[in-house]
Amino acid sequence: MGPAGELRYPSYPEENGIWKFPGIGAFQCYDKYMLSSLKAAAEAAGKPEWGSTGPTDAGHYNSWPEDTPFFKKDGGGWNSQYGEFFLSWYSQILIEHSERILSSASSVFEATGVKISVKVAGIHWHYGSRSHAAELTAGYYNTRFRDGYLPVAQMVARYGAVFNFTCIEMRDHEQPQDALCAPENLVRQVGLATKEAQVPLAGENALPRYDESAHEQILKASSLNIDGSSNDREMCAFTFLRMNPSLFRPNNWRRFVAFVKKMNEGKDSRRCLEQVEREAEHFVSVTEPFVQEAALALMP
Incomplete structure (x- = not known):
């Protein structure tokens, strides 16, 4: 699907020190093909002036949300008409890409008994901010006011695939609080999205962990008792790294x-x-x- 097999843009490349955790990453929409698509989308929306380039005030790979005009919580471009247009287009391009991959994979493995899963990245840093900047640059249009994982789950469900999510082993308090990391809340949101879309959810730990604390968190998350209600759901599979x-x-x-x-x-x-x-x-x-x-x- 994309970097590390995940359905996302390569918004936070770690090679050569380009990106370091917990930077917000960078939009990947400045090559001629993406700009051509953006131009066409802007013209179709009756706003041709929005189609010349992507956001120019969204910072750099290692910026923090409040350092940038686009991602700041009050008056940020992400929460404007332009932001809604751009982020809808940017995330839709990613979903269309995944549909092409899934369509091809489904045709290849049809009637073989192979189960296809789609791996989605657990981008938990800056999750507690309003803009969820790191998720936005990766292509997940998820903010405090919008669920960006339900459209992905619905797309996965259309192909009878499994939604495979990472960072299952993480607890909120283990992560840097100044970066507003919230992996547990993120896993809960994804669990609710997959429940609504009626798609199976599989899990994976993001980091190599061999301690009982991580194991217990995985056991807890895999039960999918995410909303406090009794239900019969649990993760359909778990991949242990590594x-x-x-x-x-x-x-x-x-x-x-x-x-x-x-x-x-x-x-x-x-x-x-x-x-x-x-x-x-x-x-x-x-x-x-x-x-x-x-x-x-x-x-x-």
């Missing part, structure tokens, strides 16, 4: 085995956690030779 020598260190492997068993039990399990832990210890002992072999094989 297999490397650290995973196979004795303590990490022991915690990972217990985590997998708890995930397998599901939120409706009535079994006590102590029993799950005992079973995990047995599996750790049985797999010890294979784990040592895997750790050696993965060493650089």
Whole structure:
């Protein structure tokens, strides 16, 4: 779909130090093809003056929202008529791109039993601001006043695919509060959007984590009890990032085995956690030779 396989613009490239967390990123609409599309959209909207270029006051890759006229909370261009036009066009181009990819993939894998999923980035920094600047530059038209994930979920649902979301392991308090990071609120919003669109939700951790705190957060998020009501939903799948020598260190492997068993039990399990832990210890002992072999094989 895009960078790192995710449905987004390459708005925050990390190579060569171009972007550093938690910069807002930059709009990717200044090549001749995007500008041609923007020009046509502006003319169709009866505002040809809006079609010559993208925002010129949206800062740079490492800016913060309040440093820019376009993203500032009061009177920012994002919340103007021009901003609504531009951001609607910018996000729609991304959705149209994803539709082309999904249409092609669906035709290739039709009747094979392969399940297609669409990976969407968990851009949690500056989520607490009004503009959600980092999400906007990535192509998600999500602000305090607009749900940018429901249109994506509805598009995914049209193709019978799975909505695959990241940052499932993160807690709000673990992230820089000055950057108004809110991964838990973001996951909750995406969960509600996929529920409304009736599309399956899968999860993935954004960073390699081997601690129990991250595991417990994943277990909590995967239950999808996001609005406090009782429901039968839970994530349809989870991808653990990642297999490397650290995973196979004795303590990490022991915690990972217990985590997998708890995930397998599901939120409706009535079994006590102590029993799950005992079973995990047995599996750790049985797999010890294979784990040592895997750790050696993965060493650089």
